[in-house]
Amino acid sequence: xxxxxxxxxxxxxxxxxxxxxxxxxxxxxxxxxxxxxxxxxxxxxxxxxxxxxxxxxxxxxxxxxxxxxxxxxxxxxxxxxxxxxxxxxxxxxxxxxxxxxxxxxxxxxxxxxxxxxxxxxxxxxxxxxxxxxxxxxxxxxxxxxxxxxxxxxxxxxxxxxxxxxxxxxxxxxxxxxxxxxxxxxxxxxxxxxxxxxxxxxxxxxxxxxxxxxxxxxxxxxxxxxxxxxxxxxxxxxxxxxxxxxxxxxxxxxx
Amino acid sequence: xxxxxxxxxxxxxxxxxxxxxxxxxxxxxxxxxxxxxxxxxxxxxxxxxxxxxxxxxxxxxxxxxxxxxxxxxxxxxxxxxxxxxxxxxxxxxxxxxxxxxxxxxxxxxxxxxxxxxxxxxxxxxxxxxxxxxxxxxxxxxxxxxxxxxxxxxxxxxxxxxxxxxxxxxxxxxxxxxxxxxxxxxxxxxxxxxxxxxxxxxxxxxxxxxxxxxxxxxxxxxxxxxxxxxxxxxxxxxxxxxxxxxxxxxxxxxxxxxxxxxxxxxxxxxxxxxxxxxxxxxxxxxxx
Amino acid sequence: xxxxxxxxxxxxxxxxxxxxxxxxxxxxxxxxxxxxxxxxxxxxxxxxxxxxxxxxxxxxxxxxxxxxxxxxxxxxxxxxxxxxxxxxxxxxxxxxxxxxxxxxxxxxxxxxxxxxxxxxxxxxxxxxxxxxxxxxxxxxxxxxxxxxxxxxxxxxxxxxxxxxxxxxxxxxxxxxxxxxxxxxxxxxxxxxxxxxxxxxxxxxxxxxxxxxxxxxxxxxxxxxxxxxxxxxxxxxxxxxxxxxxxxxxxxxxxxxxxxxxxxxxxxxxxxxxxxxxxxxxxxxxxxxxxxxxxxxxxxxxxxxxxxxxxxxxxxxxxxxxxxxxxxxxxxxxxxxxxxxxxxxxx
Numbered sequence: 001x002x003x004x005x006x007x008x009x010x011x012x013x014x015x016x017x018x019x020x021x022x023x024x025x026x027x028x029x030x031x032x033x034x035x036x037x038x039x040x041x042x043x044x045x046x047x048x049x050x051x052x053x054x055x056x057x058x059x060x061x062x063x064x065x066x067x068x069x070x071x072x073x074x075x076x077x078x079x080x081x082x083x084x085x086x087x088x089x090x091x092x093x094x095x096x097x098x099x100x101x102x103x104x105x106x107x108x109x110x111x112x113x114x115x116x117x118x119x120x121x122x123x124x125x126x127x128x129x130x131x132x133x134x135x136x137x138x139x140x141x142x143x144x145x146x147x148x149x150x151x152x153x154x155x156x157x158x159x160x161x162x163x164x165x166x167x168x169x170x171x172x173x174x175x176x177x178x179x180x181x182x183x184x185x186x187x188x189x190x191x192x193x194x195x196x197x198x199x200x201x202x203x204x205x206x207x208x209x210x211x212x213x214x215x216x217x218x219x220x221x222x223x224x225x226x227x228x229x230x231x232x233x234x235x236x237x238x239x240x241x242x243x244x245x246x247x248x249x250x251x252x253x254x
Numbered sequence: 255x256x257x258x259x260x261x262x263x264x265x266x267x268x269x270x271x272x273x274x275x276x277x278x279x280x281x282x283x284x285x286x287x288x289x290x291x292x293x294x295x296x297x298x299x300x301x302x303x304x305x306x307x308x309x310x311x312x313x314x315x316x317x318x319x320x321x322x323x324x325x326x327x328x329x330x331x332x333x334x335x336x337x338x339x340x341x342x343x344x345x346x347x348x349x350x351x352x353x354x355x356x357x358x359x360x361x362x363x364x365x366x367x368x369x370x371x372x373x374x375x376x377x378x379x380x381x382x383x384x385x386x387x388x389x390x391x392x393x394x395x396x397x398x399x400x401x402x403x404x405x406x407x408x409x410x411x412x413x414x415x416x417x418x419x420x421x422x423x424x425x426x427x428x429x430x431x432x433x434x435x436x437x438x439x440x441x442x443x444x445x446x447x448x449x450x451x452x453x454x455x456x457x458x459x460x461x462x463x464x465x466x467x468x469x470x471x472x473x474x475x476x477x478x479x480x481x482x483x484x485x486x487x488x489x490x491x492x493x494x495x496x497x498x499x500x501x502x503x504x505x506x507x508x509x510x511x512x513x514x515x516x517x518x519x520x521x522x523x524x525x526x527x528x529x530x531x532x533x534x535x536x537x538x539x540x541x
Numbered sequence: 542x543x544x545x546x547x548x549x550x551x552x553x554x555x556x557x558x559x560x561x562x563x564x565x566x567x568x569x570x571x572x573x574x575x576x577x578x579x580x581x582x583x584x585x586x587x588x589x590x591x592x593x594x595x596x597x598x599x600x601x602x603x604x605x606x607x608x609x610x611x612x613x614x615x616x617x618x619x620x621x622x623x624x625x626x627x628x629x630x631x632x633x634x635x636x637x638x639x640x641x642x643x644x645x646x647x648x649x650x651x652x653x654x655x656x657x658x659x660x661x662x663x664x665x666x667x668x669x670x671x672x673x674x675x676x677x678x679x680x681x682x683x684x685x686x687x688x689x690x691x692x693x694x695x696x697x698x699x700x701x702x703x704x705x706x707x708x709x710x711x712x713x714x715x716x717x718x719x720x721x722x723x724x725x726x727x728x729x730x731x732x733x734x735x736x737x738x739x740x741x742x743x744x745x746x747x748x749x750x751x752x753x754x755x756x757x758x759x760x761x762x763x764x765x766x767x768x769x770x771x772x773x774x775x776x777x778x779x780x781x782x783x784x785x786x787x788x789x790x791x792x793x794x795x796x797x798x799x800x801x802x803x804x805x806x807x808x809x810x811x812x813x814x815x816x817x818x819x820x821x822x823x824x825x826x827x828x829x830x831x832x833x834x835x836x837x838x839x840x841x842x843x844x845x846x847x848x849x850x851x852x853x854x855x856x857x858x859x860x861x862x863x864x865x866x867x868x869x870x871x872x873x874x875x876x877x878x879x880x881x882x883x884x885x886x887x
Contacts, residue, residue: 049745051741051744051745070744070749070751071741071744071745072744072745072746072747072748072749072750073747074745074747075744075745075746075747075748076747080745081745087739087741087742087745088742089734089735089738089739089742090738090739091734091737091738092734092738096731099728099731100728100731100732100734100735100743100746100748101746103728103731103732103735103746103747103748104746104747104748105747106728108727108728108729109729110724110729110756110760112727112729113723113724113727113728113729113730114720114723114724115723116723116727120727120728123728124727124728127728163742163746166746167746167747289656289659289660337837340841341840341841344840344841344844346655346656347596347600347602347659348840348841348844350602350656350659351602351793351797351836351840352836352837352840352841354790354793354836355832355833355834355835355836355837355840356833356837357833358790358829358832358833358836359829359830359833359834359837360833361829361833362826362827362828362829362830362832362833363830365826365829366826366827366830472786476663476664476667476786479660479663479664480660480664483657483660483661487656487657514675515671515675517671518668518671518672518675521664521665521667521668521671522668524660524661524664525649525661525664525665525668528649528650528652528653528657528661529649529652532652532653532654532657533653533654533657534657
């Protein structure tokens with residue numbers, strides 16, 4: 001098992017955004033997290049990527065307890081992520097974004113920089129090489145020297161995925177990757193995600209586009225009001241009463 | 255014991271002055287998210303206007319203070335229009351630097367116009383009164399009473415007038431205010447006017463005791479920043495509380511710890527607080 | 542490709558010319574007064590390079606810089622005055638001491654964000670200033686320290702003359718510029734810039750933001766400390782006002798005039814501003830009136846300073862030239878970039 005959460009909980013003020021969620025992600029699969037707006041999906045992502053500290057519960061990744069470790073440690077351990085609102089270094093080019101993305105894998109420090117040591121040159125070279133590799137992978141080689149402000153929204157989304165990939169993750173978290181892109185682009189995106197999975201990276205995504213989720217995911221977790229209400233294969237989720245109820249607005253309770 | 259009471263009263267006096275300046279600063283911060291570095295310098299200009307009204311034109315102390323308040327309100331609006339309004343969408347670092355520029359400018363103009371000498375607003379209320387064995391000059395009582403009256407007035411203004419409650423609503427929650435279609439420009443100008451008026455009043459009240467000089471703004475602005483950080487930036491009750499805490503600590507610290515290092519106390523408190531709680535003592539929200 | 546080569550060549554020649562000018566300056570300077578002004582300008586410039594690393598590249602407005610400058614100056618000055626240490630020992634000690642204090646300050650202040658950080662560093666600067674001013678028995682209080690010795694001679698090289706001190710300061714300035722340009726053009730510098738752009742994103746990419754911030758803060762303080770030590774042995778008198786926030790604001794002004802996050806900016810800004818200051822000597826009092834207003838204008842209209850403005854002007858010109866070339870071959874640049882974008886999607 002790659003990632004495991006036990007009774008993961010997060011409160012904001014008096015509000016419980018996520019309530020005792022147990023979940024496991026297996027190596028090599030594509031899992032999706034779905035649920036109505038405000039169900040706690042993004043909160044769950046923010047916790048398992050170390051972006052927020054959790055209030056209680058445990059997170060372990062590849063058998064290592066990650067609870068309470070700082071954000072950058074999550075990335076270094078192999079959890080890469082994208083954000084719902086495409087998050088890029090807006091003041092640099094496509095290539096430069098990816099180069100800095102590889103920084104955590106390089107070792108050079110201040111003295112290497114000042115004396116331009118072998119290690120500095122090697123790290124610099126490795127970063128460029130890796131960035132080039134990812135550019136090829138996400139299909140943005142053509143625009144590599146463009147400032148990120150000049151590329152289209154769809155290309156920016158690809159770049160955000162590339163930025164997560166350049167950190168060489170074992171687990172990639174994608175927060176609504178298909179939001180705001182059209183039908184044709186979505187099928188391109190599905191291909192990219194499958195390509196990522198084939199390259200040996202486990203993928204976990206939050207998505208509202210149901211058709212895409214049903215086609216892509218091996219397993220789905222459903223959140224509602226911060227609690228897990230269902231988990232299973234797309235087929236099982238499709239038939240699950242609690243899920244249908246949650247999506248239809250819980251009329252049976254009222 | 256008498257010394258202690260004496261120092262407590264002094265602490266209140268100091269706290270009252272801080273409070274009037276801090277309230278304006280925190281209001282401006284709440285409305286515009288600008289740390290208005292020049293606010294202390296408006297206080298300084300208020301002191302000078304009062305001084306010159308009295309000495310050059312022989313105008314009565316209270317009327318001079320009122321004129322200074324009006325002049326400063328206009329200056330505050332100008333500052334908002336010329337410096338801060340054009341920078342509304344700039345990064346916060348740039349706003350900060352612009353405020354520093356405004357501060358340098360105002361102080362330099364004051365030096366050019368009025369020189370670097372210390373001046374004292376003529377004291378007309380320097381009789382000593384005895385209250386329960388404590389010797390007080392009337393001016394100190396006037397400072398405390400004046401500050402209380404102005405605070406109550408501000409409270410009434412914020413709670414019971416439409417524009418005032420708009421300001422308060424905006425200070426608490428900017429996004430909400432812009433949703434209901436408030437004229438942001440008008441609120442911003444009015445906030446600067448009110449804040450500058452309060453600062454000017456603080457200077458008019460304290461001038462007879464604490465003197466008037468061009469760099470008086472630089473010291474008070476830093477202390478007032480300490481206060482609003484302690485009280486939570488943008489919080490009105492926090493500013494009041496913080497002012498009296500600082501005034502009291504300084505007054506007692508100067509007597510019982512070291513008068514030489516009394517000015518360090520404020521800054522040391524801030525460093526201590528932010529070392530323990532990096533988001534401030536009364537930070538809103540949080541996880 | 543040719544164009545790039547040519548650009549590098551002109552750049553190289555320009556650097557050489559500036560270097561030659563700096564070397565020849567004591568001989569071509571019309572009077573010795575200019576030499577003292579430029580030497581002091583160089584010392585300030587070293588400190589401004591430190592500020593540039595934090596404000597320009599790391600994007601954190603730290604206002605404790607004059608405090609660190611004063612710390613370096615007083616450490617070096619006291620060591621040579623009271624313990625009789627040679628300048629060559631007191632300078633590195635001052636630099637290391639300043640760095641140590643800065644790292645402690647950084648540990649506290651980098652836990653805060655935004656305006657809290659600015660106000661906290663400002664207060665720390667004020668504390669350093671006040672302690673220097675009030676610690677009479679050690680620092681001489683407001684009277685200051687008089688008669689800090691000049692750097693002792695190394696073998697046959699003496700530092701008695703103005704020219705030799707000029708060259709000494711110039712050597713440190715070149716060292717500073719060299720180190721800074723190596724750092725900012727490396728992955729380390731890219732790390733700083735990524736933090737300036739988005740701390741959150743940098744952290745999610747596995748960058749230890751706190752460590753990077755401390756590194757930048759430490760490097761900056763190291764050079765600010767050196768600048769302070771050079772100041773103490775050059776001016777030979779230290780007063781507490783060299784640690785006052787006023788000086789921080791002046792450094793900030795120098796940086797903004799020249800251009801933050803550029804390598805030439807700090808030097809250009811400092812020399813220009815100290816030049817203006819000196820030529821405005823007769824109207825000393827109006828100086829800050831001009832500078833205060835200038836600061837607002839720069840930050841509003843030219844946030845990149847002189848160097849930044851020149852760069853963007855050059856970029857605009859190049860773009861126009863390129864466009865003209867392309868329209869000559871009937872390939873509008875806009876269409877091409879659009880095509881490139883589309884290709885990116887497939």
